[in-house]
Amino acid sequence: MRSRWRVLLVVGAVLAAGCSGPAAKPAGSGGGAAEASVVYGKTDGGTTFVRNYNVMGPATDKAPNMELVYEPLMRVDYGEGGVVKPWLAESWTFSGQGKQLTIKLRKDVTWSDGQQFTADDVVYSLGLPIEKPDFSIAGVTYKSVQKVDDSTVKVVFAEPSYATLNQFANILLPMVPKHIWSTQNLNTWTNPDPIGTGPFTLEEFKPQQITLRARTDYWGGKLPMTTYKIIPTSADALKAQLLKGDIDWASASWPNGEKEYVAKDPDKHLYQLYSNGGAMSVLFNTAKAPFDDVHVRRALALTIDRTAVVTTLQRPGTEAGPTGLSDQLFADWLDPAYKGKVQKVDAAAAKAELAAGGWTIDNGALVKDGKRYQPSILFNSDWGWGNYADILINTWKQNLGLQVKGAGQPSAGYYDKQNLGQFDLAAASTGGSGVYGVYRFLSSSFKVPIGKSATLNQGRWSDPTTDSILASMERTDNVDQLKTLGRELQKIVVDKVPFSPIYNNFYFVDINATRWTGWPTPDDFDHIPFVGMGPDTILTMLKLQRRGS
Amino acid sequence: MRWAFLARRLGFYLAAAAAAIGLNFLLPRLMPGDPSSAIVEELERVSGQQVPAETLMSIRAIFGNPHANLAQQFADYLRQLSHGDLGVSVVNFPVPVADLVRQALPWTLLLVGTTTVTAFAIGTLLGVVAGWKAGSRLDAILTPFTTFLSSVPYFWVALLALWIFGFVLGWTPLSGGYDADLSQGFSLAYAVSVLHHGVLPAATIVFSAFGGWLLGMRNMTVTTVREDYVLLAQAKGLSPKRVMFRYAARNAMLPSFTGFAMALGGVVGGALLTEIVFSYPGIGYLLYESLQKRDYPMMQGVFLLITLAVLLANLVADLAYVLLDPRIRARG
Numbered sequence: 066m067r068s069r070w071r072v073l074l075v076v077g078a079v080l081a082a083g084c085s086g087p088a089a090k091p092a093g094s095g096g097g098a099a100e101a102s103v104v105y106g107k108t109d110g111g112t113t114f115v116r117n118y119n120v121m122g123p124a125t126d127k128a129p130n131m132e133l134v135y136e137p138l139m140r141v142d143y144g145e146g147g148v149v150k151p152w153l154a155e156s157w158t159f160s161g162q163g164k165q166l167t168i169k170l171r172k173d174v175t176w177s178d179g180q181q182f183t184a185d186d187v188v189y190s191l192g193l194p195i196e197k198p199d200f201s202i203a204g205v206t207y208k209s210v211q212k213v214d215d216s217t218v219k220v221v222f223a224e225p226s227y228a229t230l231n232q233f234a235n236i237l238l239p240m241v242p243k244h245i246w247s248t249q250n251l252n253t254w255t256n257p258d259p260i261g262t263g264p265f266t267l268e269e270f271k272p273q274q275i276t277l278r279a280r281t282d283y284w285g286g287k288l289p290m291t292t293y294k295i296i297p298t299s300a301d302a303l304k305a306q307l308l309k310g311d312i313d314w315a316s317a318s319w320p321n322g323e324k325e326y327v328a329k330d331p332d333k334h335l336y337q338l339y340s341n342g343g344a345m346s347v348l349f350n351t352a353k354a355p356f357d358d359v360h361v362r363r364a365l366a367l368t369i370d371r372t373a374v375v376t377t378l379q380r381p382g383t384e385a386g387p388t389g390l391s392d393q394l395f396a397d398w399l400d401p402a403y404k405g406k407v408q409k410v411d412a413a414a415a416k417a418e419l420a421a422g423g424w425t426i427d428n429g430a431l432v433k434d435g436k437r438y439q440p441s442i443l444f445n446s447d448w449g450w451g452n453y454a455d456i457l458i459n460t461w462k463q464n465l466g467l468q469v470k471g472a473g474q475p476s477a478g479y480y481d482k483q484n485l486g487q488f489d490l491a492a493a494s495t496g497g498s499g500v501y502g503v504y505r506f507l508s509s510s511f512k513v514p515i516g517k518s519a520t521l522n523q524g525r526w527s528d529p530t531t532d533s534i535l536a537s538m539e540r541t542d543n544v545d546q547l548k549t550l551g552r553e554l555q556k557i558v559v560d561k562v563p564f565s566p567i568y569n570n571f572y573f574v575d576i577n578a579t580r581w582t583g584w585p586t587p588d589d590f591d592h593i594p595f596v597g598m599g600p601d602t603i604l605t606m607l608k609l610q611r612r613g614s
Numbered sequence: 615m616r617w618a619f620l621a622r623r624l625g626f627y628l629a630a631a632a633a634a635i636g637l638n639f640l641l642p643r644l645m646p647g648d649p650s651s652a653i654v655e656e657l658e659r660v661s662g663q664q665v666p667a668e669t670l671m672s673i674r675a676i677f678g679n680p681h682a683n684l685a686q687q688f689a690d691y692l693r694q695l696s697h698g699d700l701g702v703s704v705v706n707f708p709v710p711v712a713d714l715v716r717q718a719l720p721w722t723l724l725l726v727g728t729t730t731v732t733a734f735a736i737g738t739l740l741g742v743v744a745g746w747k748a749g750s751r752l753d754a755i756l757t758p759f760t761t762f763l764s765s766v767p768y769f770w771v772a773l774l775a776l777w778i779f780g781f782v783l784g785w786t787p788l789s790g791g792y793d794a795d796l797s798q799g800f801s802l803a804y805a806v807s808v809l810h811h812g813v814l815p816a817a818t819i820v821f822s823a824f825g826g827w828l829l830g831m832r833n834m835t836v837t838t839v840r841e842d843y844v845l846l847a848q849a850k851g852l853s854p855k856r857v858m859f860r861y862a863a864r865n866a867m868l869p870s871f872t873g874f875a876m877a878l879g880g881v882v883g884g885a886l887l888t889e890i891v892f893s894y895p896g897i898g899y900l901l902y903e904s905l906q907k908r909d910y911p912m913m914q915g916v917f918l919l920i921t922l923a924v925l926l927a928n929l930v931a932d933l934a935y936v937l938l939d940p941r942i943r944a945r946g
Contacts, residue, residue: 274794
């Protein structure tokens, strides 16, 4: 017995020594002037990372920030309403009524092993999803890719494809080096030492810290940092790490961030929200009664207390406008009539709508022609959306006397029911890149009967006018024409209410600018400092400066 | 006699293992949801953008229908298992499940293993002492205190500890299992950093867990000390310590021992909350993630490991019982 105690004592002493051992040093302090690190705290990647740079594979948990190594041909400029801008591609032209796309590549790009980036690599990379459709989840619409010369490729589509140009900006469709990838069995290869065109190379991979080293020969310019470190952390630990300055950069929502973080040092503690072009909306199942009636949809849309919801979310001022297009991103595209407009609760107008449709409310149910409907609202309980569903339910009850039931489901069941159309109302996020991207899901080409799983258009919206406007948008790249068509779609969404936006969705960015300055701000940005967006992340890093230098 | 008993137990465990493998295959497939919607949700979360329609369609094409030919899947699964192959993780394709488990297991065994043993040792020892003199001052303090402890949610204790010791006092790191700036290996600095990172998670687990052992042991001891054989031992004039440990504790310990064996088996499952709060690189989070993302091969791999570990721990407990409790030997 005694000897066992002694062992315990020794262990205790060692543990105590461990406590007072190494002083907790900030991970990003680097080592002197030569080393300058940016430290990113990743909250959504689990507690460890897996060394898997097979960027084309169907895995969702690839090594984090692989988009700093492998780059796409184009980028989507969310700051300008989702316009597609050049990246590895220098320029492009459509021909044949939008069925052919000729892409000119930059000539100054090299792979990190020194080889030149050429049209052969692009043909190989773009060809992978076509040759291995069971492997790539990028999802492409083009039919073939050909090399024209060393820096030009031609992509051929079956349909006019002006509107789907953004598939070349998809981070799931990056450019990979043919001279390395074509020699590997992609079904077993984890690509442990990635070679890409991006600004970083992999220096060291540990399950709890990845160190990327900045290239000195990056085509996009000279990076101010020498290394970029990614460490896994939890949402709670992250707050303490940001306050302490262990972490420079993170992307996590911090509900009371203004007070708990920014107020402590407004100069260095930045908590930023960038609209991601989408919104959380109430989706109506328009394939069945009572929500196949526009009057019922309007009545419910008129009595959503959007302000109460964003107040509870602790994100004041983020109520969505009636179009679902945020003012921050779509200023140039929005119909001026809808700019800055938020629908307030209007019980009188809502009741008038119900009356116009011949509906009455009896004992909490919607009644017409002797039929009673008691709708329920589907929401994702894993998102903790119950509180917000309750706000909606209460407002509908107070203003209309309608008793909507809450139908919370965990993620899996939530998506199942939504896709199968087994809901009346659903709290769902809507959005996409560009006006076309946001509204595309309303196309009846995605409509399937209730009981069959839908990819998009879970609300089963079917409207010939919507379809024809969307088709026109696919057939042009004339910006003025696109704006006009976009406004026609906005009008449909506002008047016919296939869905009703509640609040805008955001990219959340947390920054501790003690070591690095030069971050974009939501008032003034041409790229969003959100890690995981590829080119935008790179642009952010190119413009950083060491504080005091 | 003893051998017949052992053979019977062994047969039982083999049957249990076979049933577990079958259930292990079937259960994940009976859960609602499928990998493709989990993947879509994940992509949306990581990129912060809506997934384009074409991407959605190709995800459906690849992972669309996991409910197809179940019999074929089961046959494949058995064939793989017989080769000791746990398959390839879906969300980490093409990384083998075995690699992921191998990366996480040592951390879990180290952290949860040591803390389970420590909590059991502390709890049981204090429980004997408290139960031996029920109503003494020690008992009057310890018992209500541990009742309180076991009703405090663990995550709260963990978060509070992280805040006080990690953030306010700065004694321990805020996350991770080691100082990632050091190179991994058998160096003193690395060992110290592992201990430094592990001490707070370990302390919170022990702090939250020892109360349960203490209460169980105390209550059993209270009833045991009134037994005739304890009285007899005291009447014989044996030293109090000898009576307490050899006569009372040895008998009172049997239920706790069963619990301990189960807990040891459960060690392999990791400590999910600990791993989340402290970003500890263990196996609990691996299981949690695989469940969330409907990664069947990974789920099955981890479940299988846990099941086998629990069965093994129980088998060992059964065998130890034979040594510990003469009545089983006699009956067997």
